Amino acid sequence: MKRKNTYQSKNSLRLKGYDYSAEGVYFITILTKNRICHFGEVVNKKMNLSDAGKIVEMEWRKTEEIRKEVVLGNWIVMPEHFHALIAFKSKEEQDRNLTSVKAHGHALLQGKKSIAYKNTFGPQSRNLSALVRSFKATCTSKIRSQVNPNFAWHRSFHDRIVRNQKELINIENYIISNPARYVQQFSNT
Template structure:
């Protein structure tokens, strides 16, 4: 089924009142524009990145290098999207130890939302360690490098929106990790796979 922008759209719902810079773990999914398979192919249940996919992977890994309070957990670059767990640490509210167990006054909590990066007029100036800012800068850096690589200045690479889920607890974190690890194996049934043609409603 061909991608239909009227059907396969992503609603934008921000969790009101939630501080997206606070200590916690977040499951992020960012999709390519029109679900176009730009980043490589799944072969025999394994993701094989092409040169564009390697750019996406490299910029994702830079996120933790550029931000000391950010830890990257499980992630995978798929043919037309990336899944990843971002952990924001904050010594004032608690410290994340190991692969995501939060001790201290902080907790892993929340619910899934479909997120549109807020405008300054809506929510004030975004902070450098907020999830919207991290995603925005990741998209910007990858888009610039990809367009330089393929000689397509100004071409969009990513959908405007992205999926974000505030992880409640360790059990949820472990389920999400397993989902990410298994994503290439289940690509034939993935709703982001254009051949499947389901898409997100």
């Protein structure tokens, strides 16, 4: 008789073996636990941030100052989730600490890149997961101490590696139009 594995592994949402610190643009979505609307509400197709939503906004704005290896693209705080485009600079740009990378938010998509893979184990620093982990931890701490002691994020986040200019433009438009398309379907508690 075969014994069932009683310990189910949590499957990673990340692309196995991919180097998420590599130069490139990533589209991320982070959800609140149980999709509870902690961050505000959409009124007349515009997002009105709650105090918790303002904390998320403030902490995301700090990301570029804290992490010199990234450039922020379009982003939006929604009632129960957060969307963002974030670009990791090339190692050379990080070394030179360039500030001109923001050229219309598209400078990092020049030319076709090969997929970068990295064979490492365990938590990493200076990559997409580490950045999101730090962002979520800081927001959680501040929201719990200042607004709602029961606040929590969903355990992980969704990402998409942006592969070309057309995809980038489509995602930018998706983010910008998110409040206009939003239909409340989740809890406010």
